[in-house]
Amino acid sequence: MLDLSTLYQVTDVKSRSISAENFTGEPGKGGMCPLEQGVSGSEARDLGLGWKVNPFIFLEPKSTFEIANIDGPGIIRHIWLTPQNRWRDTILRIYWDGQENPSVECPIGDFFCMGWNEYFQINSLAVCVNPGCAFNCYWQMPFRSNCRMTLENLSNKRDVIFYQIDYTLQSLPEEIAYFHAQFRRVNPLPYKEVYTIVDGIEGKGQYVGTYMAWGVNNNQWWGEGEIKFYMDGDTDYPTICGTGTEDYFCGSYDFEDPFTHDRYVPYSTPYAGLQVVTPDKLYRSQFRFGMYRWHIPDPIHFENSLRVTIQALGWRSEGRYLPLQDDIASVAYWYQTLPTVKFPPLPDRDYLEVI
Template sequence: GMATEGTGASSARDLGQGWKISPSIIIEPGQTFELADISGPGAIQQIWMTPTGHWRFSILRIYWDDQEQPAVECPVGDFFACGWGQFAPLSSLAVCVNPGSAFNCYWEMPFRKRCRITMTNIGAEAMRLYYQINYTLTEVPEDCAYFHAQFRRTNPLPYEAVYTLLDGVQGQGHYVGTYMAWGVNNNGWWGEGEIKFYIDGDGEYPTICGTGTEDYFCGSYNFENKETRQYQEFTTPYAGLCQVI
């Protein structure tokens, strides 16, 4: 709206101030750019962005209220379920990835005092970012939870090792889901791992125990198309296998 200089100034030079002067930003190597700083109470309703470059090298961080450490710290590609740096269409209630690199997040994220969102470019090249953050200013119920996300990566994972997806979470809360990008380093079936949840005081035996990796993601029998004998990609409102490379 008020910008007079920006990445679109040349294209919009005949339109003048108030038009598409600064539709995107350039984040230089090593730079952290503040995407939003919102005073609450309120709630994030949607995040839309189209990052360029290597998505693993663009780190999204979200801070609630007076936090010094982020509640969300994750490469932007992994946050939007594109962990391999390649576009793959995804349609779910929580996240949508649309042509050509349109990342959409529909998690409602309430905050009471403040919301701050940043993007850090840890790569060696500048990246261009178009983005929009839609939010509402509203009262937040006393028992309303804050959104958190952890990112972890191990390469390679030792054979037969137990991989921890989430740990260190204290207090009351609600688990809402996991995105996982899995690289196969042997010719065995990779999906036989059991998902185990250990909640509150449970330690010796899991509170919830699954039957296999593909079963946890609401598939079955190797994600296999019985006619082609190949993996079958699929997405649903709550689960899927959105990309096979």
């Protein structure tokens, strides 16, 4: 892959891009929509063909729109989207190489680390969220024969979607792993149960990231729980065991201000971040947090299976842990060999909804 030190090299890679102005990504076919067929044909009527005639799509209620169908080999390099409806009402699915089951199935907001339907800027290597609601993904997604992406509108309201999918057509190594992302939500988490971020992964690959939208239902600190990675035949005990929720997301000591000790401190870095969504008064019930952790320099490799869990732990009287009953949602990101095991069914629209 090119970086600043190799940009001068000549390659056989072909750059392509799909948007509402070029649904197929074919060379020399962008901006060709006739005025009478374009969503902005009226606005361009004085200028004519080629003048921003069809810059977005209408995603109709209770419908699915195929935003990409690309023959490979190639690599998805960048996805940019600007949904306008409630972000959990739009479901992104990605299918690799003709598979029946999607390898990515996720509400659009959570996929881009915006699980609470509120804008907060993110500056990371894998995901950037910029004003006003620009969702950007830079996960590299190789495919051998075909990539198909769809957006499903669960709502009763038409959505307006601006989007662009940038990709390259090129040769690939003999062995590749395919990008995956799976969403889950439990609200509330049953008492003394451990939250499962992902399980049932079968194949060889590497785990590369976690996003969590965590709604706290108790006072006091809520992040004592450990994350655990059960891999390659682990049963009761994991191979990798964290020391606390904030520790896993590369923070420490309750994410609190180390000087005033009276508020949470949000941060956004290339590999980890915390977005505080509700008023920043420390240790209050009904706080909502968004947290991401990218294992880009430190992927977690597995040979044939993987399960990832996290405990929800706070504090109760007499210095004892309190198993929490919080509203927790997550997205697991990983690469693996095909085929993809069928994901658990997504919750229905009412269960997904953020109130």
